[in-house]
Amino acid sequence: MHYQTESWGSYMATRSSYGDPLELIERMASEHAMVIFSISSCCMSHAIKRLFCGMGVNPTVNELDEDPRGGKDLERALMRLMGTSDAVPVVFIGGKLVGTMDRVLVSLINGTLVPLLKEAGGSLALIERATTPTNSFHQQKRNDHDHL
Amino acid sequence: MAFISATCPDSSFFLEYKDENGLLRKSCMAASHRVVGDTGLSDSGPSSSTHHVPYATVLHGINAPSTSFLHQEGSTFDFGELEEAITRQVRNDEAQAPLFTGRPAATLEMFPSWPMRYHQTPRVGSSKSAGGESTDSGSQMNTTTLASKGDQTQLEPESPMSKIASSSNHHHQQHQALDQNHLQFQQQNQQLQKDMPISDTSRATTVATGATEASKGQSAPKSNHEKRKGAGSTSENKQLDAKTLRRLAQNREAARKSRLRKKAYVQQLESSRIKLTQLEQDLQRARAQGLLMGGCGGGFGNISSAAAIFDMEYARWLEDDHRHMSELRTGLQAHLSDNDLRIVVDGYISHYDEIFQLKGVAAKSDVFHLITGMWASQAERCFLWMGGFRPSDLIKMLTQQLDPITEQQVMGICSLQHSSQQAEEALTQGLDQLHQSLIDTIAGGPVVDGMQQMAVALGKLSNLEGFVRQADNLRQQTLHQLRRILTVRQAARCFLVIGEYYGRLRALSSLWASRPRESMMSDDNSCQTTTDLQMVQPSQNHFPSF
Numbered sequence: 001m002h003y004q005t006e007s008w009g010s011y012m013a014t015r016s017s018y019g020d021p022l023e024l025i026e027r028m029a030s031e032h033a034m035v036i037f038s039i040s041s042c043c044m045s046h047a048i049k050r051l052f053c054g055m056g057v058n059p060t061v062n063e064l065d066e067d068p069r070g071g072k073d074l075e076r077a078l079m080r081l082m083g084t085s086d087a088v089p090v091v092f093i094g095g096k097l098v099g100t101m102d103r104v105l106v107s108l109i110n111g112t113l114v115p116l117l118k119e120a121g122g123s124l125a126l127i128e129r130a131t132t133p134t135n136s137f138h139q140q141k142r143n144d145h146d147h148l
Numbered sequence: 149m150a151f152i153s154a155t156c157p158d159s160s161f162f163l164e165y166k167d168e169n170g171l172l173r174k175s176c177m178a179a180s181h182r183v184v185g186d187t188g189l190s191d192s193g194p195s196s197s198t199h200h201v202p203y204a205t206v207l208h209g210i211n212a213p214s215t216s217f218l219h220q221e222g223s224t225f226d227f228g229e230l231e232e233a234i235t236r237q238v239r240n241d242e243a244q245a246p247l248f249t250g251r252p253a254a255t256l257e258m259f260p261s262w263p264m265r266y267h268q269t270p271r272v273g274s275s276k277s278a279g280g281e282s283t284d285s286g287s288q289m290n291t292t293t294l295a296s297k298g299d300q301t302q303l304e305p306e307s308p309m310s311k312i313a314s315s316s317n318h319h320h321q322q323h324q325a326l327d328q329n330h331l332q333f334q335q336q337n338q339q340l341q342k343d344m345p346i347s348d349t350s351r352a353t354t355v356a357t358g359a360t361e362a363s364k365g366q367s368a369p370k371s372n373h374e375k376r377k378g379a380g381s382t383s384e385n386k387q388l389d390a391k392t393l394r395r396l397a398q399n400r401e402a403a404r405k406s407r408l409r410k411k412a413y414v415q416q417l418e419s420s421r422i423k424l425t426q427l428e429q430d431l432q433r434a435r436a437q438g439l440l441m442g443g444c445g446g447g448f449g450n451i452s453s454a455a456a457i458f459d460m461e462y463a464r465w466l467e468d469d470h471r472h473m474s475e476l477r478t479g480l481q482a483h484l485s486d487n488d489l490r491i492v493v494d495g496y497i498s499h500y501d502e503i504f505q506l507k508g509v510a511a512k513s514d515v516f517h518l519i520t521g522m523w524a525s526q527a528e529r530c531f532l533w534m535g536g537f538r539p540s541d542l543i544k545m546l547t548q549q550l551d552p553i554t555e556q557q558v559m560g561i562c563s564l565q566h567s568s569q570q571a572e573e574a575l576t577q578g579l580d581q582l583h584q585s586l587i588d589t590i591a592g593g594p595v596v597d598g599m600q601q602m603a604v605a606l607g608k609l610s611n612l613e614g615f616v617r618q619a620d621n622l623r624q625q626t627l628h629q630l631r632r633i634l635t636v637r638q639a640a641r642c643f644l645v646i647g648e649y650y651g652r653l654r655a656l657s658s659l660w661a662s663r664p665r666e667s668m669m670s671d672d673n674s675c676q677t678t679t680d681l682q683m684v685q686p687s688q689n690h691f692p693s694f
Contacts, residue, residue, distance in 0.1 A: 043585065043611050044618075047578025054570050086614070101618055108567050109625035110632070111560075 021077035024069075029092035033120045034059040037078055037090040040066060045089040048101050051108075057117060064088060094120030433463055454513030455522070458506060462523050465503050472496045473647040476640050486636045493631065493639045500627055504620045507535065511620075515613045525657035528650065534575065534619035539568040539626040542646065546630075549645045550638060560633040564626065571622050579615050582608060 029035050036052070038045035040063045052059050064071030064078075064087070078087040082100060091098040093116050098104055107113040437456050451459075472495065479492045511518055518535035521528065531538065543565040550561070589605045631639050 041585070043578045043582040043608075044614055046581045047574045047615075047618075050577040051570060051574035054573055101614075102621055105571055105618060105622055106625055108571060109564065109622065109629050111563065111567075111629075 021073040022081065025074065025077060025081070028060075028062065029097070030095040032060040032092075033094060034117070035092040036061045037064060037074065037088050038062065039064050039071075039075075039088045042088050044086075044101055048089040048091065048104060051104070055117075057121070059091075093117060433460060452514045452517065454510055455517035458510040458514075458517065459523050461506050462503070465499075465506070468499060469647060472499050473644060473651075476644045476647070480637070480640055480644070489640055490636045493636055493643065496643050497627060497631055501624065504624045507620050508617060511535075511613045511616045515616055518616050519612065525654040526660060527653040527657040531653075533572070534579065535616040536619060536623055537650075538572060539623050540565055540572055543568065543626070543630075545649060546642060546645060550634070550642060553638070557633055557638075561630075564629050564633065568622060568626050575615060575618055575622070582611050582615070 025037070034052075034057065036045070036048060036059050038049065038061050049059075049061065062074075064075050067074065075087040078090050079085065081097075082090060084100070086100065088100075090100055091104055096116075098107065098113075098116070104113065107116065437460055472492075475492050476496060479489050484492070507518060515535075517523065521532040521535065524532065528537070531541065533541075543561065547561060547565075550557075553561075586605060586608050589601060589608060592601050630642060634642055
């Protein structure tokens with residue numbers, strides 16, 4: 001059973017180097033502003049992708065089950081890294097490990113996620129949508145956020 | 149007393165003796181009462197009988213001079229014993245009032261040189277204590293003397309009678325002190341009576357029996373008599389002021405300590421009573437849960453033990469919630485310092501952390517119980533989102549209640565609401581994804597592989613726990629962020645509002661559950677409504693703010 005995915009941005013093309021999965025993970029994280037390791041059939045991964053999409057962020061997604069190099073190794077490496085039985089979803093922002101949905105929500109609510117994104121991302125569009133509140137209460141203040 | 153001589157005229161004898169003061173006395177004996185050899189005291193012949201004097205007859209002789217005794221050359225007669233017996237008799241007479249008063253006057257006139265002073269109640273009563281004799285007669289004596297107060301005279305410490313009675317001045321002083329103690333104890337009793345009505349019965353009994361125990365200061369209060377004795381103090385009281393004061397202080401101290409002990413005991417009883425009622429409530433709840441489990445066993449499927457446990461824990465959490473709310477309310481009204489209020493507010497946050505933790509544990513065993521919301525009231529269930537409240541709804545509700553609020557705080561709350569909305573959307577979409585996936589799995593394709601299908605479905609169901617966990621995580625983070633944005637006072641008000649809001653939802657559920665049914669209403673609809681509303685029994689949890 002397979003569900004249709006939207007294109008989430010640049011899909012990881014096959015790389016020549018197969019080395020240590022953990023190294024691969026670290027390399028991927030450092031090369032992109034934001035990386036999400038996911039499994040296409042995982043609902044929580046879907047949720048996390050929808051979250052960033054809703055924020056207007058365009059992350060790099062690595063679907064492990066669609067990785068020709070052998071997602072299982074990566075999966076196992078991620079499990080060891082996170083210390084849980086759930087390998088995905090795992091989020092890296094600006095080369096740094098943010099964590100799984102749990103940590104992402106924590107940092108989202110306590111207000112540290114957006115600055116992290118700002119720091120890592122360069123695209124204005126990326127950040128603007130993420131930070132503009134849609135509450136009517138705040139209508140007049142919308143313009144103030146342009147400088148962010 | 150020394151026997152001097154006895155002469156024997158023909159038919160009559162008289163006894164000469166020297167009393168204690170050395171005065172020569174004579175006692176005339178009638179011949180007809182010659183009892184030499186007839187008393188049966190001596191076994192020997194007539195000759196020896198003369199040497200032995202029957203004590204009984206001697207004594208009788210003294211009372212009514214009718215005995216005879218002979219005195220030969222030497223004083224073989226042992227009057228030491230006689231002396232002892234006489235003095236003992238006197239003491240006994242002194243002590244045992246009824247006997248004393250009942251005796252013929254002759255007894256009293258044993259020592260006619262000293263005028264007989266009838267010593268009043270206290271001394272004699274106290275002398276009993278000195279001698280350790282019966283108390284009943286003492287009290288009897290007291291009453292008799294109380295009755296005949298007419299001849300109450302001053303105490304006579306120097307009287308020889310008192311000397312004999314108390315055998316020493318020291319005794320007298322002791323009696324005086326004991327009198328004072330009677331008075332003090334009387335006063336103490338009255339004080340105790342004021343403080344603790346419970347002691348009335350004990351006091352009444354002590355007064356009623358008039359028991360005069362010889363213990364220090366514990367003698368029965370002799371009411372007015374004692375008071376007068378103490379109040380109308382004579383010269384002796386001034387001598388004993390220091391001792392009196394000390395004893396007064398000691399008694400006060402003892403009374404105070406006993407009051408404190410009693411207070412502590414009562415408090416202990418109260419707290420035990422409260423514990424007992426709480427235990428009873430817990431037991432009732434447990435029984436109800438047990439009944440529920442049994443009742444639902446047949447029709448609705450068993451409530452899992454995890455669900456039952458969670459329901460019980462939630463009920464307890466609601467009670468704690470009620471208590472926390474009271475603390476917040478009183479804290480705000482009492483205008484506690486920020487530090488003190490912070491402790492209360494942080495306590496409330498921990499209280500919420502607790503329920504999230506409990507839900508996490510329950511989600512591992514029975515996620516459906518949480519998702520269906522059977523643990524919550526109906527109205528809450530109506531607004532249920534992923535096993536709990538929707539954070540953005542809560543913030544929307546709060547924004548109207550939080551005044552005054554700074555610009556920065558407005559921004560913070562706004563941002564919080566926005567973020568929680570985004571998170572809610574994402575999680576909802578993820579759950580929708582799961583639903584769809586499950587439907588596809590269970591519906592299956594044309595070729596159904598039963599066990600495989602079920603296994604896949606089970607695997608997908610296990611993701612539910614993750615979503616409920618993340619939803620609770622979002623709820624928890626929202627509350628924590630509120631705490632960060634607001635001041636201590638604002639946070640206290642905010643949490644009070646939240647608590648009251650859910651309390652009202654629960655109350656609404658109660659009312660809804662007991663609302664009048666359309667089919668049962670009479671012609672007068674409004675009447676029926678009010679009657680039914682009056683029948684509603686609000687439980688403690690449902691009407692916290694009313």
